[in-house]
Amino acid sequence: MFASSYNSLLVLFSLLVAILAAYTALDMAGRISSAPGRAAHWWLAGGAVAMGTGIWSMHFIGMLAFSLPIPLGYDPAITALSLLIAIASSAFALWLVGRNELPSSRLFCGALLMGAGIVAMHYTGMAAMRMAPGIRYIPSLFILSVVIAIVASGAALWIAFNLRRVSPLVRPLRAAAAVVMGFAIVGMHYTGMAAAQFPLGSVCGAARDGVNAGWLALVIIVVTLAVLAIALIVSVLDLRLESRTSMLAISLAEANQELTYLALHDNLTKLPNRLLLEDRVDRAIQSANRENNRFALMFMDLDGFKTVNDAYGHHIGDLLLVEVAQRIGANVRSEDTIARMGGDEFVLLAGVAEPADAATLADKVLTAIQEPFQVAGRELRISTSIGIAMYPGDGDHQGDLLTNADAAMYHAKSLGRNVYCFFEASMNAHVHEQLQLVQDLRSALVRHELILQYQPKFTAPNGPVIGVEALVRWSHPTRGLIAPDRFIPLAEKTGLIVPIGEWVLDEACRQISEWRTAGHWDWTMAVNLSALQFSHASLIQTVREALERYSLEPHCLTLEVTESTAMRDADASLRILQQLHDMGVRISIDDFGTGYSSLLYLKRLPASELKIDRGFVRDLTSDTEDAAIVSAIVALGQTLNLNIVAEGVETAAQRDFLTRLGCDSLQGFLLGCPMSADDLMEALSQDNVPNDAT
Structure with missing residues (x-):
C-alpha cells in the first residue's frame, strides 16, 4: 500500500x-x-x-x-x-x-x-x-x-x-x-x-x-x-435591519396604543371622553336589556367654575378640573364610568337598582364637590348641578339618555344650583328653547340684532342730566325685544359675553362721541362690565382702542364693575382698575352693599363712584334696615370722597329720602326709563323726560 x-x-x-x-x-x-x-x-x-x-x-x-x-x-x-x-x-x-x-x-x-x-x-x-x-x-x-x-x-x-x-x-x-x-x-x-x-x-x-x-x-x-x-x-446586516424594523414596529405599536388611548380619553383628566362614554352606554343598554337591570346616567356641570377660571386663569382652572375628576372618582364604584364631556361638564354612568340609589349617589357627589379645594395654594369653593336620566324609562338610546340627563341638569341649575334633578319629559321643551336661543345669540351680532338703550342719570333731586347708562337689548326677529336677564346669563355661560361686551363698549363710545359733538360736553357714558369681560386679557386694549377710535377723552367713560366682581380677587382687580384709572377712565362700583367687601381693599380701589343697589332702594321708605344700610353707604362714600349714585328710584318719596341722605345722582323710572338715543334726545328737547315705567 x-x-x-x-x-x-x-x-x-x-x-x-x-x-x-x-x-x-x-x-x-x-x-x-x-x-x-x-x-x-x-x-x-x-x-x-x-x-x-x-x-x-x-x-x-x-x-x-x-x-x-x-x-x-x-x-x-x-x-x-x-x-x-x-x-x-x-x-x-x-x-x-x-x-x-x-x-x-x-x-x-x-x-x-x-x-x-x-x-x-x-x-x-x-x-x-x-x-x-x-x-x-x-x-x-x-x-x-x-x-x-x-x-x-x-x-x-x-x-x-x-x-x-x-x-x-x-x-x-x-x-x-x-x-x-x-x-x-x-x-x-x-x-x-x-x-x-x-x-x-x-x-x-x-x-x-x-x-x-x-x-x-x-x-x-x-x-x-x-x-x-x-x-x-x-x-x-439583515438581522440588524430586522432588529431596527422590530424596534420600529414596537414603537409604532406603542404609538398606536397611545393614540388609541388619547382618542378615547380626556387629555387633561385622563378620564374617558365622549366617544368612550357613548360606547360604554351602548354596552350598558345591551346588558340591561339582556339581564333586565337598570342604570343611571348623571350629567354634571360645575357651578362657579367659570368664575374661578376667569379670576385665576386657565392653569388654575385646569388644576381644579383634575382635582374634581379625582374627587368624583373617589366617591363612585370602580365599575362605574366617570367621563369628561369637555369644559366643566362630567357624566357618570352608574349601575343602580332603583332611582333612590341614584339619588343617594348624587347626594354623595354633591357633598364631595362642596368641600373646599386646595389648588396651587388657593382655597377654591365650587358646587355642581346634576341631571339624572334612568334606563329604562328616560330614553332608548345613548343619545337620548345624554340629552335628557343634560336637560335635567339645566333644570337643576334653574332651581338654584348645587342640587340634583331627575329627568321629566317637560324639561326637553325648555332645553330646546335655550339651545335655540344660544344659536340665535351667536348670530345676533352679525345680523345687527343687538341694540342699546340709554337710561339718563340726574343730579339729585331733579336734574339736570349728567350722563346715561348704556343697557343692551336684543331685538329678535321673531321673539321681539328680549330682556337682558334672558340672554345675558346664556352669553356668560357660552363666552359670548366678551364679543357682546366689546360691541356695547364700541357702540356706547360712538354714541357719546356723537352727543358731545352735538354740544353735551358734560355728559358721561356708563357701561357695565361682566365678570368674564372684566378679567379678559384684552380689556385694557379694547377700552383704549374704543376711546381712540372716537377721539374721546377718557373721563367721559364710566365703567361699572359689580362689587362681587371687584372683590373676587381683590389684588388682581386692583391691578386692572388701576390701569383703567391711570388711563383716565372713571370707575363705578355697582350693586354696592350686596356683596362682602373688605374696607381695606375698598379704600384702595381707584373708584370715583358708588352705586347703591336697587334692592335697598325698593323698600327704602318702609324698611328701617334698608334705610340704615343706605345711610351707612352714603356716609362711607362721602368719607372716601366718592360720588354716590342710587338706582331704581321709582317714587317721589324715594327720591326725596335719598336726596336728604346726600346722594349725588339718581337713576330710575321716576326720572327716566331706558330708551333709544333718538327718543332720549327728543324727550330732552321737549324738556319732558318720561317719569313713569311705561
Missing part, C-alpha cells in the same frame, strides 16, 4: 472552514425560522449554497491536504457532483430545522438522510480521483465514518433547531456549537480518509486530464471564505 501524508496547513484550514461552515449553518437556520413568507425561501436557497459550499470545501481542502507518492488530480464532473450533493444535503437540513417542531422521529430520520448525504458527498469526492485499481476501504473505519456522519448530523440538527431563536446569548452559544460541529465534520472526513487504502502501483486517472491540485487549494479556500463571509455579512 502507498504511504500517505498530509499538509498540516491545509488540514488546519479545513478545520477552520468546517467551523465557519457550521456557524453559517446555525445562523442560516435562525434566519429561515424568523423570515416571513417568500423571504424564508430565499434564505433557504442562499443558506443551502453557503452551507453546502462550506462543508464541501472543508472536504475538498482535506483531500487536497492528502498526498501520495504519485501525481493526483480530480475529475471535474464528479467533483461538481459531490458539491451538488453537499448543497442538497444542506438544503434538506435547513428546511428540517426551519419547521415549527422537531420531534424525535423526525430528528432521527433527518440525521439518517443528512448523514447519508455527507457520506455520499465524501466518497463521491474520493471517487473523483479515478484511481486504478480502485480505492480499498477498511470496513470498520468505513462504518465508523458513516456512524460519525449520522451522529454529527443528528447533533447538528438538534443544535441548529434549538439555537435558531434570537436571544442575548445566542451568538456565543452558536460559536461554541460551531466548534463542536466543526470537529465532528472534520472527524468524519479524516476517519473516512483513514479508511482508504491505495495499493502499490495504483494510478490516478484524473491526474492528466483532471483539475490540478496545486492551485486548486488556494482558489477553493478563497472562494469558500468569500461565500461564507458574504452569507454571514448579509445575515448580520
Whole structure:
C-alpha cells in the first residue's frame, strides 16, 4: 500500500472552514425560522449554497491536504457532483430545522438522510480521483465514518433547531456549537480518509486530464471564505435591519396604543371622553336589556367654575378640573364610568337598582364637590348641578339618555344650583328653547340684532342730566325685544359675553362721541362690565382702542364693575382698575352693599363712584334696615370722597329720602326709563323726560 501524508496547513484550514461552515449553518437556520413568507425561501436557497459550499470545501481542502507518492488530480464532473450533493444535503437540513417542531422521529430520520448525504458527498469526492485499481476501504473505519456522519448530523440538527431563536446569548452559544460541529465534520472526513487504502502501483486517472491540485487549494479556500463571509455579512446586516424594523414596529405599536388611548380619553383628566362614554352606554343598554337591570346616567356641570377660571386663569382652572375628576372618582364604584364631556361638564354612568340609589349617589357627589379645594395654594369653593336620566324609562338610546340627563341638569341649575334633578319629559321643551336661543345669540351680532338703550342719570333731586347708562337689548326677529336677564346669563355661560361686551363698549363710545359733538360736553357714558369681560386679557386694549377710535377723552367713560366682581380677587382687580384709572377712565362700583367687601381693599380701589343697589332702594321708605344700610353707604362714600349714585328710584318719596341722605345722582323710572338715543334726545328737547315705567 502507498504511504500517505498530509499538509498540516491545509488540514488546519479545513478545520477552520468546517467551523465557519457550521456557524453559517446555525445562523442560516435562525434566519429561515424568523423570515416571513417568500423571504424564508430565499434564505433557504442562499443558506443551502453557503452551507453546502462550506462543508464541501472543508472536504475538498482535506483531500487536497492528502498526498501520495504519485501525481493526483480530480475529475471535474464528479467533483461538481459531490458539491451538488453537499448543497442538497444542506438544503434538506435547513428546511428540517426551519419547521415549527422537531420531534424525535423526525430528528432521527433527518440525521439518517443528512448523514447519508455527507457520506455520499465524501466518497463521491474520493471517487473523483479515478484511481486504478480502485480505492480499498477498511470496513470498520468505513462504518465508523458513516456512524460519525449520522451522529454529527443528528447533533447538528438538534443544535441548529434549538439555537435558531434570537436571544442575548445566542451568538456565543452558536460559536461554541460551531466548534463542536466543526470537529465532528472534520472527524468524519479524516476517519473516512483513514479508511482508504491505495495499493502499490495504483494510478490516478484524473491526474492528466483532471483539475490540478496545486492551485486548486488556494482558489477553493478563497472562494469558500468569500461565500461564507458574504452569507454571514448579509445575515448580520439583515438581522440588524430586522432588529431596527422590530424596534420600529414596537414603537409604532406603542404609538398606536397611545393614540388609541388619547382618542378615547380626556387629555387633561385622563378620564374617558365622549366617544368612550357613548360606547360604554351602548354596552350598558345591551346588558340591561339582556339581564333586565337598570342604570343611571348623571350629567354634571360645575357651578362657579367659570368664575374661578376667569379670576385665576386657565392653569388654575385646569388644576381644579383634575382635582374634581379625582374627587368624583373617589366617591363612585370602580365599575362605574366617570367621563369628561369637555369644559366643566362630567357624566357618570352608574349601575343602580332603583332611582333612590341614584339619588343617594348624587347626594354623595354633591357633598364631595362642596368641600373646599386646595389648588396651587388657593382655597377654591365650587358646587355642581346634576341631571339624572334612568334606563329604562328616560330614553332608548345613548343619545337620548345624554340629552335628557343634560336637560335635567339645566333644570337643576334653574332651581338654584348645587342640587340634583331627575329627568321629566317637560324639561326637553325648555332645553330646546335655550339651545335655540344660544344659536340665535351667536348670530345676533352679525345680523345687527343687538341694540342699546340709554337710561339718563340726574343730579339729585331733579336734574339736570349728567350722563346715561348704556343697557343692551336684543331685538329678535321673531321673539321681539328680549330682556337682558334672558340672554345675558346664556352669553356668560357660552363666552359670548366678551364679543357682546366689546360691541356695547364700541357702540356706547360712538354714541357719546356723537352727543358731545352735538354740544353735551358734560355728559358721561356708563357701561357695565361682566365678570368674564372684566378679567379678559384684552380689556385694557379694547377700552383704549374704543376711546381712540372716537377721539374721546377718557373721563367721559364710566365703567361699572359689580362689587362681587371687584372683590373676587381683590389684588388682581386692583391691578386692572388701576390701569383703567391711570388711563383716565372713571370707575363705578355697582350693586354696592350686596356683596362682602373688605374696607381695606375698598379704600384702595381707584373708584370715583358708588352705586347703591336697587334692592335697598325698593323698600327704602318702609324698611328701617334698608334705610340704615343706605345711610351707612352714603356716609362711607362721602368719607372716601366718592360720588354716590342710587338706582331704581321709582317714587317721589324715594327720591326725596335719598336726596336728604346726600346722594349725588339718581337713576330710575321716576326720572327716566331706558330708551333709544333718538327718543332720549327728543324727550330732552321737549324738556319732558318720561317719569313713569311705561
